[in-house]
Amino acid sequence: MKYVRLGKRGPKVSTIGFGAWAIGGMNWGKTDDRDSLRALHSALDHGVTLIDTADVYGFGHSEELIAKVIAERGKNNLVIATKAGNDFYNADEKDDQGYGPIKQTYSKEYLIFAAEQSIRRLGVEALDILQLHSPDLDKLEQEEPWQALEQLKRDGKILHAGLSIQSFKETEQAHLLDTHHDLLDTIQVRYNLLERQAEKVLFPKALQYGIGVIVRIPLLFGFLTGKFNTDSRFTEDDHRKMNLSPEKLEHYLGQVAKMRPLFDRYPQQTMAQVSLRFCISHPACQVAIPGAKTNKQVEENCAASDFGTIPEHEIPALDLM
Numbered sequence: 001m002k003y004v005r006l007g008k009r010g011p012k013v014s015t016i017g018f019g020a021w022a023i024g025g026m027n028w029g030k031t032d033d034r035d036s037l038r039a040l041h042s043a044l045d046h047g048v049t050l051i052d053t054a055d056v057y058g059f060g061h062s063e064e065l066i067a068k069v070i071a072e073r074g075k076n077n078l079v080i081a082t083k084a085g086n087d088f089y090n091a092d093e094k095d096d097q098g099y100g101p102i103k104q105t106y107s108k109e110y111l112i113f114a115a116e117q118s119i120r121r122l123g124v125e126a127l128d129i130l131q132l133h134s135p136d137l138d139k140l141e142q143e144e145p146w147q148a149l150e151q152l153k154r155d156g157k158i159l160h161a162g163l164s165i166q167s168f169k170e171t172e173q174a175h176l177l178d179t180h181h182d183l184l185d186t187i188q189v190r191y192n193l194l195e196r197q198a199e200k201v202l203f204p205k206a207l208q209y210g211i212g213v214i215v216r217i218p219l220l221f222g223f224l225t226g227k228f229n230t231d232s233r234f235t236e237d238d239h240r241k242m243n244l245s246p247e248k249l250e251h252y253l254g255q256v257a258k259m260r261p262l263f264d265r266y267p268q269q270t271m272a273q274v275s276l277r278f279c280i281s282h283p284a285c286q287v288a289i290p291g292a293k294t295n296k297q298v299e300e301n302c303a304a305s306d307f308g309t310i311p312e313h314e315i316p317a318l319d320l321m
């Protein structure tokens with residue numbers, strides 16, 4: 001496993017982390033806590049030092065599972081990045097958008113409350129990284145979310161402040177780095193071989209300001225492992241029923257065919273490993289956070305770090321329009 005500093009002010013982290021959405025037990029089909037805990041332990045055994053989660057994953061359950069691992073093994077150099085703003089505490093059924101009753105709440109009072117609840121659930125003294133959880137732009141143009149991060153930093157409840165950029169808004173929200181680069185230590189971005197919009201405006205700004213970049217959805221919800229085709233279908237309790245619908249699968253399959261020369265160049269590596277290597281090859285990006293449910297998936301993901309980056313000239317072009 002290789003390690004790198006997360007931006008100019010962030011902590012040192014493994015270049016492959018662990019994305020802990022699926023282990024929350026919601027939105028990814030059936031999960032088993034025993035398998036999830038084994039996967040977490042396996043990640044740490046293979047050198048992972050960054051776990052990314054959110055309070056809303058499983059409505060606190062993902063954080064609770066991480067807390068069990070911390071209780072057993074100690075915190076040591078483990079960095080926990082969590083998120084707040086997708087309010088499940090005060091939502092009701094009319095707020096349900098398919099992920100359970102959730103609404104965006106980015107008031108200063110709420111974000112401080114949510115951070116304190118995550119501290120309690122995780123069993124830590126302070127949050128290593130607290131990220132605003134992919135809010136709409138109108139929420140981010142208000143002062144209160146940024147005031148909350150500033151207050152939480154001053155009070156020692158968070159060590160680093162982050163923003164999870166809303167998916168497909170990588171250019172639209174890039175100007176926020178101009179305004180808040182003194183406060184923001186990290187951003188989290190949707191980025192993978194088939195979705196590279198962040199390269200246009202967002203990544204140059206992150207490099208300019210020394211803001212660390214965490215890459216989410218690096219395997220495109222498992223599509224870039226090569227295990228899905230046009231006949232793949234998902235259960236009603238799996239968000240991929242929408243995010244990898246038959247229409248989207250057909251589109252992605254057309255795009256991934258253009259990447260075949262890259263995969264063929266590394267025949268001893270899996271499609272997932274080459275895809276993860278791509279995500280940490282851009283100079284703005286430090287860590288990718290694939291999810292995993294099994295020890296085998298963890299081991300495969302972590303090995304991508306050792307293979308290192310991919311030279312830019314080897315990466316097939318993709319239309320960013």
